[in-house]
Amino acid sequence: MNQQLVEIGKNVLRESFSLRESEAFLVVTDDVKKNLAEALYEAGKLLGAEAMLVVMKERKKSGKEPPAAVADAMASSDVVVCITEHSLTHTQARKKAAASGARLATMPGITEDMFLEGAISADYSEVKIITESVTDILTQGKSVRIEKDGYSLSFSIAGRDGVPSTGMYVNPGESGNLPSGEAYIAPVEGTANGQILIDGSIAGIGRLESPVLLSIENGRIVKAEGDDGARLLDILGEGDGRLLGEFGIGTNNKARITGVVLEDEKVYGTIHVAFGSNNTFGGVISAGVHIDGVVKDPDIYIDNEVLMVNGKFKS
Structure with missing residues (x-):
């Protein structure tokens, strides 16, 4: 596990989400982006959240819905981060999770370089x-x-x-x-x-x-x-x-x-x-x-x- 990624993940969860102890924190990922997702999952655990990691089959293109079980988990979490190859931003699953009160970010296609440098x-x-x-x-x-x-x-x-x-x-x-x-x-x-x-x-x-x-x-x-x-x-x-x-x-x-x-x-x-x-x-x-x-x-x-x-x- 890259500890630098975990430390940056902790900063992101604190500053962008104000993640608090015992909140339900869900990381949604696929096989392509699982390594980066695991670092953020570890960061959530270290901050005391009820961290969960869900790995799904890669979507074929941006805008495709995740499985219904994943969508349900998103809607029942306090904080959701989607680290996937293709975007879940413009999906009903994202919209319903936000409507249910989740604080949510999507990170489609993010790379280790992008996690460490640049816009982040x-x-x-x-x-x-x-x-x-x-x-x-x-x-x-x-x-x-x-x-x-x-x-x-x-x-x-x-x-x-x-x-x-x-x-x-x-x-x-x-x-x-x-x-x-x-x-x-x-x-x-x-x-x-x-x-x-x-x-x-x-x-x-x-x-x-x-x-x-x-x-x-x-x-x-x-x-x-x-x-x-x-x-x-x-x-x-x-x-x-x-x-x-x-x-x-x-x-x-x-x-x-x-x-x-x-x-x-x-x-x-x-x-x-x-x-x-x-x-x-x-x-x-x-x-x-x-x-x-x-x-x-x-x-x-x-x-x-x-x-x-x-x-x-x-x-």
């Missing part, structure tokens, strides 16, 4: 302030326009609430990613039109050697050009997985582009769009898949007002 080391009190400010802008906004290298994508966010992922989950029902630092929202389905150049990374594919250009009509990808375009479409499938489901803005100045979207989408100065399910955070798409793509240094307009130019926030 951020000052989350600062991340929280920035994230909540950007979330308010999204909630108050009605339209978004993303511009990058001559391409433009526009869509409506009217009537939708922004969601903060601050890295601080100390109150019942609070949930998000760790490492964290993003504000995101569900675009109004069917309103997105234009093109967007994905040049950072794509969940399930990794860091991109060359960009992928997506053409979107009435909220749906109609063309994906570039070396990884066909692979992305294959992951998303032929159905509602190709619908635009999320727009997010990174707010963590310690995060790096690593090829693992868990950290990549938190990088300060990036944005990300995701395709597939968004019914767990204000949308109506239930696709059984949720795949993010990260864009570096974009220009962002909210209601035609500049929010970001070349990846830098307007002061």
Whole structure:
């Protein structure tokens, strides 16, 4: 057992969750990420929690539900951390656990390097302030326009609430990613039109050697050009997985582009769009898949007002 991982795990559980003695603490993992999960489980035991470790079969893609027994255990725990290869963030199991009062974080695809360096080391009190400010802008906004290298994508966010992922989950029902630092929202389905150049990374594919250009009509990808375009479409499938489901803005100045979207989408100065399910955070798409793509240094307009130019926030 790597004792450094255990010590960092103790800090994370204290600072991000305020884990207390005798609380029911559940770590959900799969065979791929079991070693990291065991370190966090040991950390929970050392803090005096009623620590539990559940290992399930690896899901085939992000957004797939865990087994019903795992979902039930999540909903009956005080603190839940999901360390898995593919994301459980946009699942009904996560949503129901939070509704039951669990303080919950998902860590899809996290690596030992990410656990020791980068976004996990951020000052989350600062991340929280920035994230909540950007979330308010999204909630108050009605339209978004993303511009990058001559391409433009526009869509409506009217009537939708922004969601903060601050890295601080100390109150019942609070949930998000760790490492964290993003504000995101569900675009109004069917309103997105234009093109967007994905040049950072794509969940399930990794860091991109060359960009992928997506053409979107009435909220749906109609063309994906570039070396990884066909692979992305294959992951998303032929159905509602190709619908635009999320727009997010990174707010963590310690995060790096690593090829693992868990950290990549938190990088300060990036944005990300995701395709597939968004019914767990204000949308109506239930696709059984949720795949993010990260864009570096974009220009962002909210209601035609500049929010970001070349990846830098307007002061």
